[in-house]
Amino acid sequence: MxxxxxxxxxxxxxxxxxxxxxxxxxxxxxxxxKRVRRPSDDPVSAILAMRLRNTLSGIEQxxxxxxxxxxxxxxxxxxxxxxxDILQRIRELTVNAANDTLTPEDRQTILDEVSQLxxxxxxxxxxxxxxxxxFGGYATDQPPFYIDSxxxxxxxxxxxxxxxxxxxxxxxxxxxxxxxxxVFSDLFTTVESIExxxxxxxxxxxxxxxxxxxxxxxxxxxxRSQIGAKSNRLDATKSRLESNEIDYTDLLSKTEDVDxxxxxxxxxxxxxxxxxxxxxxxxxxxxTLVDFLR
Amino acid sequence: xxxxxxxxxxxxxxxxAQQRAQENVSHNIANANTPGYSRQRAIMESTYVKPYGxxxxxxxxxxxxxxxxxVEDIARVRDAFKDMQFREENSGLGFWxxxxxxLKQIEAVFNEPSDIGVSSVLTEFWKSLEELSKNPEAVEIRxxxxxxxxxxxxxxxxxxxxxxxxxxxxxFRLSIKVDEVNNLAKQISELNAQIQQTEIVGVTASDLRDxxxxxLDDLSKLVNIDTxxxxxxxxxxxxxxxIMIKGSDYEAMKFDIDNPSDGVRWSGYxxxxxxxKGELKGLLELRDxxxxxxxxxxxxFTTAFVSNxxxxxxxxxxxDGNPGVDFFRQPPNAGEIISVSGDILNDIRKIAAAGxxxxxxxxxxxxxxxxxxxxxxxxxxxxxxxxxDYYGSLISKLGVDSQEAQRMAAxxxxxxxxxxxxxxxxxxxxxxxxxxxxxxxQHAYNAxxxxxxxxxxxxxxxxxxxxxxxx
Numbered sequence: 001m002x003x004x005x006x007x008x009x010x011x012x013x014x015x016x017x018x019x020x021x022x023x024x025x026x027x028x029x030x031x032x033x034k035r036v037r038r039p040s041d042d043p044v045s046a047i048l049a050m051r052l053r054n055t056l057s058g059i060e061q062x063x064x065x066x067x068x069x070x071x072x073x074x075x076x077x078x079x080x081x082x083x084x085d086i087l088q089r090i091r092e093l094t095v096n097a098a099n100d101t102l103t104p105e106d107r108q109t110i111l112d113e114v115s116q117l118x119x120x121x122x123x124x125x126x127x128x129x130x131x132x133x134x135f136g137g138y139a140t141d142q143p144p145f146y147i148d149s150x151x152x153x154x155x156x157x158x159x160x161x162x163x164x165x166x167x168x169x170x171x172x173x174x175x176x177x178x179x180x181x182x183v184f185s186d187l188f189t190t191v192e193s194i195e196x197x198x199x200x201x202x203x204x205x206x207x208x209x210x211x212x213x214x215x216x217x218x219x220x221x222x223x224r225s226q227i228g229a230k231s232n233r234l235d236a237t238k239s240r241l242e243s244n245e246i247d248y249t250d251l252l253s254k255t256e257d258v259d260x261x262x263x264x265x266x267x268x269x270x271x272x273x274x275x276x277x278x279x280x281x282x283x284x285x286x287x288t289l290v291d292f293l294r
Numbered sequence: 295x296x297x298x299x300x301x302x303x304x305x306x307x308x309x310x311a312q313q314r315a316q317e318n319v320s321h322n323i324a325n326a327n328t329p330g331y332s333r334q335r336a337i338m339e340s341t342y343v344k345p346y347g348x349x350x351x352x353x354x355x356x357x358x359x360x361x362x363x364x365v366e367d368i369a370r371v372r373d374a375f376k377d378m379q380f381r382e383e384n385s386g387l388g389f390w391x392x393x394x395x396x397l398k399q400i401e402a403v404f405n406e407p408s409d410i411g412v413s414s415v416l417t418e419f420w421k422s423l424e425e426l427s428k429n430p431e432a433v434e435i436r437x438x439x440x441x442x443x444x445x446x447x448x449x450x451x452x453x454x455x456x457x458x459x460x461x462x463x464x465x466f467r468l469s470i471k472v473d474e475v476n477n478l479a480k481q482i483s484e485l486n487a488q489i490q491q492t493e494i495v496g497v498t499a500s501d502l503r504d505x506x507x508x509x510l511d512d513l514s515k516l517v518n519i520d521t522x523x524x525x526x527x528x529x530x531x532x533x534x535x536x537i538m539i540k541g542s543d544y545e546a547m548k549f550d551i552d553n554p555s556d557g558v559r560w561s562g563y564x565x566x567x568x569x570x571k572g573e574l575k576g577l578l579e580l581r582d583x584x585x586x587x588x589x590x591x592x593x594x595f596t597t598a599f600v601s602n603x604x605x606x607x608x609x610x611x612x613x614d615g616n617p618g619v620d621f622f623r624q625p626p627n628a629g630e631i632i633s634v635s636g637d638i639l640n641d642i643r644k645i646a647a648a649g650x651x652x653x654x655x656x657x658x659x660x661x662x663x664x665x666x667x668x669x670x671x672x673x674x675x676x677x678x679x680x681x682x683d684y685y686g687s688l689i690s691k692l693g694v695d696s697q698e699a700q701r702m703a704a705x706x707x708x709x710x711x712x713x714x715x716x717x718x719x720x721x722x723x724x725x726x727x728x729x730x731x732x733x734x735x736q737h738a739y740n741a742x743x744x745x746x747x748x749x750x751x752x753x754x755x756x757x758x759x760x761x762x763x764x765x
Contacts, residue, residue: 039693140656
């Protein structure tokens, strides 16, 4: 093979720029921290990285939804717990009032307390969180129960229906609200009957109301245990989402991040090659026959 | 009987010939770094032969004596077959190089995977709808949904505009490259004329041929060329079967930047140029079969997104219990491929989160349906696929195309440089070799000069020393 000075120079320049390009690639990878900077670096990994990012964003969102659902349920639960406590007090008072020995005055005092307790229950039934009525169904802007200023009776808002669903994942959602009418409507009727019995001073009727009260208490308990079960499900979802997040973050990192140790090794190797090619460059101006002819 | 000075004549010819050869060495050294230069060789030939001795040419006892040397031709050392191979691969390099560069640019336009590409802003939009589903009556969340929608439309429009910009650049480049092709064709045809004129007297126009070969190398990067030369020295260049250059004539190509879809055509023939390789073909391929596909896919994605989103949105009811309006608008304003409808922009109460008309603000049924569109399979380009997956397939195609172009450009580059090296192995100037030749010719020159001296002494013997007996 015939080799000429021009060929040596050209080959040197070509190789030098190739080596410098490889060095540049490694430096770029290390400074960006990413192995996959554009789809062409590795089309399969790039698409996988896109999917993982989407999945991670989804997980983040669902985690938020779970937390919001938990807060909603917690507020509902505490309203129901308060309602249960108040009902217990009403039950005590009713048992007391059913006693034949009580005077009408005594019953009047009890009536005053029961009426106050009813208003307290009304407060619980109209609990709001974040400017939304918890028991109002879709009618989150109106109190689900209001008191008739003339009769003093509590009436339910008829539009307070609708089931609020929160997304907890793909094809996975949960009803988070409890409808006020389901919990409170019969309860208020019962309390109002007790009020009128107290007004009429009817001891035997009052003892008959205890069954209704027990029913109301049971209904409150039923919803509380339902909320407990839902909270458990949310807690489980939350810990699954959290472990998913760790797994997917790890996978994303493995997919697109630079293996720093390996890349630094590669960088060092490329650097050596580049240095060597520079050293070669310094030597390519070889003496020719010219130097030896006299 | 022959002239006494015949020998001096021979020696003189030798002096001249060796001197010519030496000058040839000098020319080679001078052009050692000239691009496209192929080394030249002085071809020496012994000159005519004289019969001696016999009474006639065929007579017995006759012998022949040579009459010396002359430089018959200065020929260039070059392999036409290697040129052909080089140009073939050079066309391939031209084809892939622009594609590799432009596809990298398009990857930067889409900017995936990242936190600011369409994929990410779309995800942010889905997330805002999730928030809406939890708080359908909250004004600040409706505002977020609107803002995310605007960000999404801006990002999609920006991407679409950038793609169009790259197509415009490609068209501009095409027009420049066509001018370059025509300019090269003109120069080559002019060189054809000069070479013919020079060679008509039987000498090789080496340097002109080098220039022409260099221009052909350049031309081969732009278009796929074939060359041939007939017995009469008429040199022809064809492109895709059509004659572009013949002798001193050439046929120009045209590209109308105002009607870019016409492609590259022959001015005179008024037909399409049959391009198979080279930068021109590469640019056309990029424009019509690569970027166009991404554009189409982005459009299909956007159209499917808008129509599916709007139809769900119109199923719902806004905060005031009115049926949902179009959320996105398509066709949108000029220069956009998607925009948020004016109704939504002007009044976020019109975002239809509710599933029924009863107008109660907490109804989140439709907001859920909108958020769940993320997972719905919709019909795009005849396939049932989620919007995310369809967009992913666009990016995947772009990645594969770009990777292919980069690989092909790199391997063509290696191929071309190898073939160029093979050509240089034959044609480039070696200083060592030229030095050796210089010494060789110098010795021959010196020897011929010595011949003159010797012959001079012989004549001196005859003229000055003969017939002087007794003087």
